[in-house]
Amino acid sequence: MLYKLIYAFHEYFSVLNVFRYITFRTILATLTALLICFAFGGWVISQLKALQVGQFIREDGPPNHKTKEGTPTMGGCLIVPAVMLSTLLWASPSNLYVWMVLFVAISFGAIGFVDDYLKVRRKNSKGMGAKVKFALQILASAVVALVLYLYPEFDTKVHMPFFKTVAPDLGWAYVPAAMFIIVGASNAVNLTDGLDGLAIGPIIIAFSCYLVFAYLAGHAKIASYLQIPYVAGAGELAVVCGAVAGAGLGFLWFNAYPAEVFMGDVGSLSLGAVLGTVALITKQELILILVGGLFVFEALSVIFQVAYFKLTGGQRIFRMAPIHHHFELKGWPEPKVIVRFWIISIILALLAMSTLKLR
Numbered sequence: 001m002l003y004k005l006i007y008a009f010h011e012y013f014s015v016l017n018v019f020r021y022i023t024f025r026t027i028l029a030t031l032t033a034l035l036i037c038f039a040f041g042g043w044v045i046s047q048l049k050a051l052q053v054g055q056f057i058r059e060d061g062p063p064n065h066k067t068k069e070g071t072p073t074m075g076g077c078l079i080v081p082a083v084m085l086s087t088l089l090w091a092s093p094s095n096l097y098v099w100m101v102l103f104v105a106i107s108f109g110a111i112g113f114v115d116d117y118l119k120v121r122r123k124n125s126k127g128m129g130a131k132v133k134f135a136l137q138i139l140a141s142a143v144v145a146l147v148l149y150l151y152p153e154f155d156t157k158v159h160m161p162f163f164k165t166v167a168p169d170l171g172w173a174y175v176p177a178a179m180f181i182i183v184g185a186s187n188a189v190n191l192t193d194g195l196d197g198l199a200i201g202p203i204i205i206a207f208s209c210y211l212v213f214a215y216l217a218g219h220a221k222i223a224s225y226l227q228i229p230y231v232a233g234a235g236e237l238a239v240v241c242g243a244v245a246g247a248g249l250g251f252l253w254f255n256a257y258p259a260e261v262f263m264g265d266v267g268s269l270s271l272g273a274v275l276g277t278v279a280l281i282t283k284q285e286l287i288l289i290l291v292g293g294l295f296v297f298e299a300l301s302v303i304f305q306v307a308y309f310k311l312t313g314g315q316r317i318f319r320m321a322p323i324h325h326h327f328e329l330k331g332w333p334e335p336k337v338i339v340r341f342w343i344i345s346i347i348l349a350l351l352a353m354s355t356l357k358l359r
Helices: 002-007 014-020 022-050 065-067 077-092 096-122 130-150 171-192 202-216 220-226 235-257 262-281 293-311 323-329 333-354
Strands: none
Touching: 014 171, 014 202, 014 262, 022 077, 022 202, 065 171, 065 235, 077 096, 077 262, 096 130, 096 171, 096 202, 096 235, 096 262, 130 171, 130 262, 171 293, 202 220, 202 235, 202 293, 202 333, 235 262, 293 323, 323 333
């Protein structure tokens, strides 16, 4: 919104014309969110300590994680406001997609906040009941899916990577599909948030990737040249993605090993849902499997572990799930697990970007 006020004077000061460019405002959004986290990160951590909002480690977790008990959690209370404020300052206030993403950030952030609050209040690692938590996520995602389905300028086709003309129209089935993507992405990121900086690194990488996808999808000429779906107005989501990437970098300053603060569900559920929503709007839903491949792998490791455990009467595929704990128990130092998983995320993001020309 601030950019509208500034741009109003472009007739008097020609240099202000630069504010109409999405690329420039994306840079400003990234820097704004980064500076907000730098400026308020220490204060937020001190307030969380004063309120005794500490992390509770599950009893069946890795033994070395007991040293993390009491570390301030709910760091998403720094990330989400930084993203929202930065977006409100530099994104177009008339863009429906921007408001949809902000709705997702707030609604899933609220679900995560309540979950984290209950853990602190009960002084254990069990927060909101799984059924209630899942039902609230479905409800919030249903709102977004229905808005997209009913929005006249948005189609319900799913475009296949590597193919120019394969784009089946799901029709009404797009609603449950969209809900699945949002809820799935939210919980996959949540499962990845188990080591210092492990989740926020791939989040920065994934949103940097979708920043490019959003800008390209919202540019008619470039989208036509690359033969990707053109989505009018989607370019403004580059500003949102920049804000998330900037806030993520600022948070990583405090979350890097050894972490001074953890993201908590208020951050991981919100950012995961925003990632899924951006993937839907930019018509790059299927590429999310590749961009967020690490999140997918983490989620699948839990699903396979639980299923195999039940089918075999107590046997396990991994030493512990999610998969990052498996490597910890194999003897990998925590920083090595984190950095190697970041490297995997970068490789997957580069492969996803290459699909823009492989059609």
